[in-house]
Amino acid sequence: MKLSKLISHLFTHRKIPEIDINSIQFKSTLVRKGDVFIAIKGYNEDGHNYIKDSILNGAVAVIGEKDIKSLSVPYFQVKDSREALGQIAAIYYNHPSSVHNMIGITGTNGKTTTAYMVRHLLQSSQKSCSLISTVTNYINGMELIATATTPDALELQRILSLSSDEFAVMEVSSHGLDQKRVEGIHFDFGIFTNLSHEHLDYHHDLDQYFKIKSELFYRLKPQGEAIVNSSSPWGTKLIEKLRSDGIPVFTFGKSPNDTLQLHSYDGNSIINVSWQGERLDLKLNMPGIYNVQNALAAILVALRIGINFQSIKNSFETFTGVPGRFEVYKHSSGVTFIVDYAHTPDGLENFLKTVRTNHDKKLIHIFGFRGKKDLSKRKFMLQTSVFYSDEVILTIDDLNGVEKENMVSELYELSNRWGKGKTRIIVDRTKAIEYAWENASDEDYIVVTGKGPETYMEHFALPTETDEKTIKFLFAKQASHS
Template sequence: MLLEDSLSKELITIKSILKKGISGVHFDSREINEGNLFIAISGTAMDGHQFIKQAIENGAAAIIGEKELTDLNVPYYKTSNSRLALAKVASEFYNHPWKRPIMIGITGTNGKTTTSYLLRHILETQGISCSLIGTVKHIINGKDFYSTQTTPDPILLQKLLVESTDEVIIMEVSSHGLDQNRVCGLKFDIGIFTNLSHDHLDYHSDLDSYFLVKSKLFTLLKSEGEAIIGTYSSWGKKLQEKLNLPSSRIFSFGTDAQDDYELIEWNQGNHRCIIRDFTEKQSFLQPIPGLHNVWNTLGAYSVARRLKIEAKDIQEALLTFPGVPGRFETYSYAERPTVVVDYAHTPDGLDHTLKTAKSQHHSQLFHIFGFRGNRDHSKRETMLQISVFYSDFVILTLDDLNNEDYESLVKEMKRMASNIGNNIKIIPDRTLAIEYAWKNASEKDLIIITGKGPETYKQEFVYPCNSDKETIDYLQNNIRKTHQN
């Protein structure tokens, strides 16, 4: 039986499938129970069609897949896109929980997490409850849930929405989530575009393809949904021009007189920003350092204003913003260097982070970052060049191996280091790399560790630590004990 590709016919077919007593929906055959629907996904690592037999043995009542299959003893529905079918089936099965709250989707290379946390803080200070779905963690009804993907798979996503009783859902929407149709079972009231720069080119063929995928978010707006575009980058301006929406539903923030929210002045010293909010001048104190965070703050400000939050209330909320886990988190220690832990993992993000660090600290800058295995190789050399440009000492280490060969990764580090500069020290073990900086930096210096942020390590290192912050704490405690002895 063919699961039609046209939207209207496909939805009719999906509804008819679910009316046949389907008790659950899964794309992992191991989770199938009696009466469930199994959707076979042709993934990059393995093909779900190989597990159809197992799904039926576990009790699957029906199957959706992309291949021609005629010898199954349960109903089989063929579709040209199993991922898209999964998103639509999940939304239908859970009765479209996205229809109740205000749905806000944030996409872009950098700034999604910071913008989402800023926005959530602004809204919650006004008594508006917010769920947050994103990179660091998911927050539903005030409770934290572990996040393995920025944008969860469609089934988990719909379950989170069902569980939420919050008034607003703020979602980070990744390019992978868009390209793999994880959010195609949703509609958004507001879509935000932060920026676009070099990232994920191991997945997307080029920046233009990456941009087109990011643009997909704005095809998923509700009938009166609005787009808020950061036009401070050329990609934002390009998106603004290509959006097929009435101008009354497109709003922008940037540096141009045509922008609805225009940055007029930013004082790096006292962090005060002066903006034009349509026709009125407003100001606010930027809660986190760096020009890139000015844009994140202005993006959150723009959304809050579209949600009818008064400018003065936004200004007051920003004064109490507690920060974002793993985003320029700063730690001070007595008679030890200051340490910053930051998630920066793209050339653009790293440039902003190191520039901000350099502007705030006039002593020596020690930068620790690593190559992440089986990820975009094309950005490694650029990021190393950026690090050398800003830093007095660069300690190149490992991030996550992700099954990439250790020896070849270290060999690549050495090759790049020899070509770029002589202030690079290679210490593959991440905990030892941090220890080297910790022991060699003075109390006036700054150590900045990038790439992981709040993420936990995926492999064991010499010291028994699970994150960059844990490693610093471990070194601090051990030094204190040594001195006491």
């Protein structure tokens, strides 16, 4: 591809040299001969400091935000390098979002579960569907390892260009929106699940967080539609905002005014909903009102696509859940483990409330906090755990560069202030799970939250790499000694 085709839309008053371009890079170490290097100022590194390295590696043109003179290759200054990267990547990969039916899902909680549900409903109706999610990516039926909730703009455009699937369902995080990772992508449907306390270390306050989340719905295609949870106060605010701006909105919730109305939920698995005068009972295989809301979002987008009510009902009967989301591991002794990704105050309360509602025996909760993440939520999460649990074991999550001693010190401080005598600290995550297992009685529930299916980033005592594998290791260890 010629450089002029790639960037002429950014520089309408400048003559662009007819240089052949091999690829686009924003990491100087990946630059090879014939590439364009886009310098991005990150949070830890500034790509502008690596421009000379990129040229030494073979870059034939450079794009950046700073006013730089006298480079040995053409340099083009832009206002926002991240925005430019997304736009240029879309051109380089021939605007892949235009050939797919794009479904973007945003919200604090429920993005992954809703994405898996939507994909399942589509595939059950013989519609091919790519998935880009926190847990994993599926393209053309093949699984690809996920590196972020929303991949960087270059990787995202590349993945979509590889897909021959009719639909593409993707989680769209607030970080992904703010960092312009979805620049150059336009959506047929935008789904809003909910909004609550999270990422305030990054967004500063909920109003700013909401504003960023709202941006997804201004990336809809001309005929695009918004699917919004009216049960969320922030959803109600979004509905008003979008409708005032002339964006088509379809809602789900308990109100007679909702496009898809929830009439009843039996607290276990059966919901009754109505759509265009037709009422239907559906069975869900994931408990909790929060999963009901995720299902409603998936159902409504499927209905808007044209899948009929009965097909949706049949599809949900074969939905087996999401890795690391309310995954249950029962042992013959009567002890039950549940692993869940819940890592926000709202998500944790919904999860623990669901477990407590369906279980009146002892509940043991194991969780920790991630280094360099939102500190303001920790008190509320511990208070929630103490309220619903009989015993709380605080442990280590990913340190992310924070000194272990500092994290452990904070755990003790939190425990002393808010633990109410229910809290125990076991620093090693695998040993925390082992302790709970060795001290559990028949019919106890042990819940482990915060990581879901994620691989451990720290080195722990047991030879395992996820919460699931730790549980299975302990089960196998006991079986071998029986």
